Amino acid sequence: MNLEFVSRLTSSDRDPSRLRSARWFAPDDMRSFGHRSRLKGMGFDDVDFKDRPVVAILNTWSELNTCHSHFKNRADEVRRGILQAGGFPVEVPVMSLGEMLMKPTTMLYRNLLAMEVEEVLRCHPIDAAVLMGGCDKTVPAMLMGAISADIPSIFFPAGPMLKARWKNVTLGSGSDAWKYWDERLAGNLCDKDWKGIENCIGRSAGTCMTMGTASTMACVTEAMGMSLPGAACTPSVVADHSRLATLTGRHAVEMAWANWKPSDILDEKSIDNGVMTSLAIGGSTNAIVHLIAIAGRLEQTLTLERFDELSQTTPVLADIRPGGQFLMEDFFDAGGLPALLNRMQDLLHADSKTVLGGTLGEQVADCDVIDDQVIRTRENPVSEAGGTCVLRGNLAPSGCVIKALAANPDLLSHRGPAVVFDNYPDMKARIHDPELDVTSDSVIILRSAGPLGAPGFPEWGMLPIPKKLLQEGIRDMVRISDARMSGTSYGTCVLHIAPESAAGGPLALVRTGDMIEIDVPKRRIHWDVDEDEAARRKAEIKLPDVVPPRGYGQLYAKHVTQADVGCDFDFLTGRSPGEEPGIH
Template identity: 55%
Template sequence: MKKPEDLRSARWFAPDDLRSMGHRSRARQMGLDGNDWEGKPIIAVINTWSDLSPCHHHLRDRAEFVKKGVYQAGGMPVEMPVQSFSEQFLKPTSMLYRNFGAMEVEEVLRSHPIDGAVLLGGCDKSTPALVMGAISMGLPFVFMPAGAMLRGNYAGQKLGSGTDVWKYWDERRAGTIGKEEWDGVEGGIARSYGTCMTMGTASTMMSIAEGFGLCLPGASSIPAPDAGHKRMAAACGRRAVEMVWEDLTPEKIVTWEATRNAVRVAMATGCSTNAVIHLLAMARRAGIPLTLDEFDAIGREVPVLANLRPSGDTYLMEDFFYAGGLPALMAELGDKLELGAMTVTGKTVGENIAGAKNFNDDVIRPLSNPVYHEGSLAVLKGNLAPDGAVIKPAACNPDFWQHRGPALVADSYAELKEIINDEDHPMTPDTVLVLRNAGPQGGPGMPEWGMLPMPKALLKQGIRDMVRMSDARMSGTSYGACVLHIAPEAYVGGPLALLRTGDMVVLDIPGRKLEMEVSDEELAERRKAWQAPAPRYERGYGQMFSQHIEQADKGCDFDYLRTDFGAPVPEPEIN
């Protein structure tokens, strides 16, 4: 157990010298005095709230409940704002700024008199950014998920954010619904603050954080407007203070065992494909060399148990909460988890879920009756993706699990839109629609363009799915036969850059293959003719991003933020 004199913040406030006198006097300037900080852990409340973040619009209020919990446990809370990651409004893509946010979190914690932290976030990139930065800093922390919004509703039908938008948009483009119905969906699909209520990227990443042991049990499943969410916020504040005294730091929690648990939880929830990139990055910040092969191996062992859209047919996150939430799902997984892994509670996973109950075995399926017999994701490799690509078999028509068809290639999103909006564009249901130059550098930032819209030429024939592939990502609320994250990306000269319209593409999910039927000799000739495109950026953050971003199979982190890159960052001098 730590003593008051061992607190990191004591370096700022305790010494009887000129510099510490300055720190104390400036704290008094804000109405504080020694009773606030003397012998007490200072807990940073890292907040991603903003007026342009509907998913986090309640976090200004939740920060007050976290502070209440910190005070109750005898600590001193300080709220620190960081990058907001508004998925809807941040362009060209919030993924461009995930690493920026992670760096900000790390440096905010390092440069201030902070002993521990509660991280407030949940919208897609906020969870990995907050966790990556806090892991790299190494202070005790608890992640407090923002929570999902309430179920959507239109004309008596449940609506799932994202998933139903794509479905209704295809029907609108096909002419089967009109503007009145479209406006009704718009008004009913987002009924409260909070993240997407499907098992999209937000709910996936909040569940993964709990699977890692970085949340209090059940925190990831509470709907954002539920009163229990406020109580959980206060509990996080109390626990953060206790963790400081216990010196329960991230390296004691984010272990190989915890990482494998996080992957297993992801697979069992029917997770977003984005989970791959973020989990790789989060694990590697802790020095754990997670790979795509590890993902695929676990995916073959752990079935989808959460019957939630888009992998499931009916249910949403509110239903998942009522059924028992993530603790109930983890209890169903049982011995498939590393039950001895440590968590932020100071107890093991096994201890945390010992009393968890499943109140609806259609929402949270038992192992004997899964939604899908394997995990949510499959990793593909071949001459189109030598470093890997990802697909979500549970969310696409089984007819496409083995497919062969001619490529139809778009070099940009603008070119893709011309293809999909042309009602007479020559193609068949066997066509493989391809978008390239949309990866980490090519996007730039690897935007969520990977669920390529269905072409009107096929929609008017009543066709609602086809094989689509890209080096981009797609929203976790998306569905369909979409191959994503092809690595290396086309923009840096990956084999996808050499594919031509008309080349035959072979997709084999059971065999985990993604191939183009082009000879090695022909590919070598095409390689000689390929020319690297001009850089997307020539200055600023974008230029730095382009120079240092790693490929999708490595987690798209910056190369210089790896644990093996140079000496550890020293603590700041207090002088």
Template identity: 60%
Template structure:
């Protein structure tokens, strides 16, 4: 677009803000839209798809290097052929996912996501996967690893380059080798070799795309887990993709009850909001929305966009696209729909984000919070029949993966102990 390389998703948000600010025309926006996806395939930024395919490879679920190949590259079809052959071999070898998945392999996946500056959605997905596999993984482990893992992949939205550049710079294999001792190379993968054996001969061809650890984009903190009286069970933020002056910020809350309320009022000239305000969206979590949609990159009010504001602190129990960016506190748990403290925030409450201290708090006394909780009324369920009822009854909160409780290996209908999850095969 006008000489600049577009990154799908990331530049969509960027130019949408410019359109709403009145800085580009509808014709400009159409030109951006026409060029935002240059070929078949997933988003070519380090969005959720690129993050999770990378995580799958690190877990040992793909052939070495498979996750990085662009969709239209001829090597993609070759990889598919080799994959089909290997799947049949694995059946004869009786090599199953639980033969590969271990606490160390999940640590590897988390570390890779952090080093890639990957999507916050990976937190939910990997926790859900680990729980189904009977592997302990929680927000505390994510944050522990985040504090010691550098971001070395210079990829949008937190960096400069696209996935195509990443592949030709050496791809995930080169990235993993650059991560060095942070990755446990002893873990088994689907081709029968260890992860270390799969990356032993990998080479980095562009050290600006895949940085050495000594020249990392960030020394740590690709993702961060927050706690506080707004998120007793946790929330997440992506420090690698936010304006750094907002890492510690206090401002008055501007609260929206749900997405319809947000859409109706966010661009109103009468909205009482400044660049220091904290935008809060309720009812966007697993049960409240329902389905925890990717609403978390809350729009900046139009009047602030026209003043040049491009980032501000935003809080919700929603998710956010991996292509998104900004000082967005996500996955607030417990969600507002089930009575989490997010439901009790009111306009004007002072809210403090402190990324380095891993805190998200509202300056409201425990007594006032208790009073508001006593007055709070649980919302009417969104469904009264069908799949929706089952969903609302069984979906878990973000800190445990938003999975159905009955898919965990220790679940048994009626609570009588571990149940049988799969039928026998004869």
């Protein structure tokens, strides 16, 4: 891959007076005197910043974010690249969203980080930014903020952790945690072995080594042209990742001189490329919500129908867990995302622009697949189409999704009686009750788990299978909720029911014993109740008060949109209006 910036900047392009930061530092006035003198108060001299692009390193490092635990070192390596290219690096911490340790969910705070990124970029003397993220919601949040601010930006992903081993088994974080927990509940795994798995399943820094939401969104970001080629799959702790950090810093300086903004890179075709990539890698269902929100920041409309349309024509080529066999380290060794994109160039908009200044087609043209087992040929796909599907019907008038690739094929057409849980505590209290009236034919339903009801749209969608069924050997059944599901999860789980129950959607009206039907090939979900009965139940039901009395939670509840339109705040779509912040 040729990673040289292809804009071919001339000396006239490197005119310091054209830099955005020059408005802060160049004038001979009292205000600029203050700006310069305060930098000097931190130990910088004129040679550090005069006539140089200011490149911000937006770092989401935190000691409570396990995926980003190596970002202290990577920030220094990004800084090295910025200095090599003649820029002035400034590290700016922004909110860290660590999926594993935040409750109820980092999704509650995705829009808060997006707001912070947008405002940080707008209010500071920044000519370009390196966006350091990786853990699930940091990726879309940082992209959303950078798009709205529309200041030159390049994304640097945390990278997946290394493959883990337990005894003679290769472990995949997330997916195998669920798998072995079920085996423990079924009585097939002792406490000693469970502890052994706990001690080794997170082998290194970095994001989940399966095709969870983090790797899905990193791949989507690369396919949309917002990170360097190969960045999405490079493992977090190998030397290649350190070199990638330095190279990203160097390119950020070039982007600053060229004023190469997100609006110069991203458009409707870029969004399509992101969708098709998510489908081809067997990516997380969460990508749907995030891509819709990203499209909204571009003032584009991505509908569920468009996603499903592309789903029916895009083959799944990456054989990666949870929908396949391999892990992200194997994907990297097999040629990574550039090789996969080369294999599906005819489906993509190859003329879309990238951070390198050229086109996506040029970027992947010479990238070959090394292992056809991990990255399948077009003649031997994991699935010819439909890795993720959109369903509609009277239970989900605005749509819902299912990752068919990770489901039991025998359950993709199924009809059974509902077993309803009103909320997560109700489910936790009753799901393993030996007296619960449930069979393998039942359809487990959880409500009050959506953007408003939970709140925050948590990853509760891989609903647990009752212990008594696990002990009978059952490992999958139809489960439906207005929640999301971790990208590392699997099973026949229907998600993102919209409108959600807390917003008055039909899910709020379902009762235990009602017959529910899903038909994935026909893209249908149906609640078997007549209209009069549904109307009677709706007249009787009282929806919960979901607006907290104060703070960010109140802002969130009043302004978050539903799953089918991206769960962004209704006042944040599009780019920042008006002029740049004035200098007074």
